[in-house]
Amino acid sequence: MSAERAVVLSGTGGVWQVRTESGETRDASMRGRLKKAEGGRRSDGSRRRDTVAAGAEVQKLAVGDEVLVEPDDRGETWAIAEILPRRSRLARRAPGGGYGERVVAANVDQVVVVFAAARPEPHPRMLDRFLVIAEGNDLAARVVINKADLVPDGAPEALFADYPRAGYPLHVTSIKTGRGIDELREALAGRTSALSGPSGVGKSSLLNTLYPGLNLRVGEVSESVNKGRHTTVGALLHPLPDGGFVVDTPGLREIGMWGLAPEELDRCFREFRQLLEGCRFRDCTHRQEPDCAVRAAVDAGQLSAARYDSYLRLRTELEETKGVW
Numbered sequence: 001m002s003a004e005r006a007v008v009l010s011g012t013g014g015v016w017q018v019r020t021e022s023g024e025t026r027d028a029s030m031r032g033r034l035k036k037a038e039g040g041r042r043s044d045g046s047r048r049r050d051t052v053a054a055g056a057e058v059q060k061l062a063v064g065d066e067v068l069v070e071p072d073d074r075g076e077t078w079a080i081a082e083i084l085p086r087r088s089r090l091a092r093r094a095p096g097g098g099y100g101e102r103v104v105a106a107n108v109d110q111v112v113v114v115f116a117a118a119r120p121e122p123h124p125r126m127l128d129r130f131l132v133i134a135e136g137n138d139l140a141a142r143v144v145i146n147k148a149d150l151v152p153d154g155a156p157e158a159l160f161a162d163y164p165r166a167g168y169p170l171h172v173t174s175i176k177t178g179r180g181i182d183e184l185r186e187a188l189a190g191r192t193s194a195l196s197g198p199s200g201v202g203k204s205s206l207l208n209t210l211y212p213g214l215n216l217r218v219g220e221v222s223e224s225v226n227k228g229r230h231t232t233v234g235a236l237l238h239p240l241p242d243g244g245f246v247v248d249t250p251g252l253r254e255i256g257m258w259g260l261a262p263e264e265l266d267r268c269f270r271e272f273r274q275l276l277e278g279c280r281f282r283d284c285t286h287r288q289e290p291d292c293a294v295r296a297a298v299d300a301g302q303l304s305a306a307r308y309d310s311y312l313r314l315r316t317e318l319e320e321t322k323g324v325w
Contacts (some may be wrong), residue, residue, distance in 0.1 A: 003068040003081055007245070008108075009237045010063060018069055018082060021241060028069050030061070062089070063235040063247060064106035064192060076220040090137055090194050090247075091259075095105060105194045105235050105247040110140040112188070114197035115160075117172075118150040128188040128269075129257070129309035131168065132195055135268035136260045139194075142187060146202045149174040162304040166271040174210040175202065183211050188240065194247040207248060212317070214238055249312065263317040266294070269311055271303060285315065 007019035009025070019025050061083055063066075068082040090104045090111060111134040115122045127143065134141035144165050145156040156172045164170045171185065173180035188210070195203050207214050236248045266272045266286060278293030279286070286294040286308075299304040 003070045004069055005084075006069050007237065008061060008063055008065045008067060008285045009239075010196060010235075011061065014190055016061065018067060018078075018080070020069070021275050024071065028067075028080050028291045029230060030080050034083070035078065049248060056308065057176065062103040062106045063237045064108060064245070066107060089136065090134070090139060095211055102176075104196075105192075105237070107192055108194045108247065109191040109244075110137055110193050111137075112142055112193050113143055113196045113302045114144045114146055114201050114203050116147045116154045116198075117145050117152075117159075118147060120198060120200050122159065124162070124306065125310050125313070126198065127163075128246060128307065129161075129314065132260070132265070132268040132314060133150070133257060135270065136257065136264070138198075144171045144173055144180075144197075144206070146173050146175070146206055148179055149176045151289065152156040162307050166269070166306065166307065168270075175205050178209075178213060181209055185242070188246060190243040192247070194235075207246065211238070211240060211246075213241065257314070257318065260318060262322060265311065266311075266317060269307060271307070275303075287295075287312070 004022070004236060006020045006026070006028075009017045009019055013019065015027050015029055017025060018028050022250045023060055053286055061080070065086065066084040067080045068084065069078045070081045071078050086106045088108050089106045090108045111130070113127060113130040113134070115127055122145070125259055131141055131143075143160065144315075145160055157170070160170060170186045171180050171187070173184055175181070184206075195207065197203060237245050238248065239245055260268070262285075263283060266276060273295040276284075279289070280291035281289050284292055284294075286292050294303065294308070298305055298308045
């Protein structure tokens with residue numbers, strides 16, 4: 001039997017679940033040479049430029065990767081023989097304070113950031129961090145505000161009004177009332193979407209409502225700490241009945257921005273981009289420099305002061321950690 005093209009759905013303990021182009025789901029292990037290459041990575045999982053063959057950069061396997069799988073002579077077991085080049089990736093800093101990159105998912109078309117209107121209380125400044133990671137990975141993004149039934153009508157739109165103004169599609173949803181479900185399903189159809197956001201905002205419940213056959217495990221929100229308990233231990237890629245895939249990523253309470261230089265941050269705020277050429281200095285930090293077009297737009301009420309404050313905070317964070325990664 002010849003090699004088949006497949007996409008990685010999940011992986012634990014060295015065994016990866018893949019879905020072939022013919023629609024079959026198989027368990028596959030890594031070929032020895034790929035294991036050896038991965039084993040040569042740093043202990044924190046960060047990327048190294050070792051090679052399997054001349055000119056071939058080592059790539060740690062991730063959910064969403066396209067691979068070639070081969071059966072043994074009897075067709076009883078399958079092995080991943082090759083990891084194909086990626087067209088995109090969603091990456092963040094390695095967790096636990098580790099250095100380097102952690103690829104959350106590969107070959108993603110868009111990031112869908114899910115927050116709750118309440119329980120847990122939403123923090124728009126945390127949303128800015130998620131969107132910066134999407135922009136830093138050159139990925140389109142959209143914002144979903146779930147649990148809209150817990151707040152008065154119009155409250156989510158008012159609290160998150162800065163994001164449609166910045167150019168991000170905003171979906172307000174409720175699994176209890178069905179609000180916004182059809183529109184969100186249409187936005188996911190035919191694409192590979194990575195759902196991310198804090199724990200407890202209802203990502204798994206939302207996916208179960210969008211696609212009842214998924215049957216994802218649903219966690220509880222702790223009333224005492226107002227933080228969600230993690231229900232997803234690793235990223236999972238789910239095939240969708242109307243085409244495409246959705247990646248259900250683990251809840252992330254702390255997000256590190258991997259590999260983003262401080263001077264690149266302003267371009268990760270998409271509403272800033274058209275103003276950057278108007279600054280007197282090409283390396284303007286948009287803090288105290290004279291003739292700063294960004295600050296002038298904030299003062300004139302043309303840019304969100306809250307988003308600008310997020311930029312300043314994130315810029316300081318990146319400057320303090322520059323060179324660490």
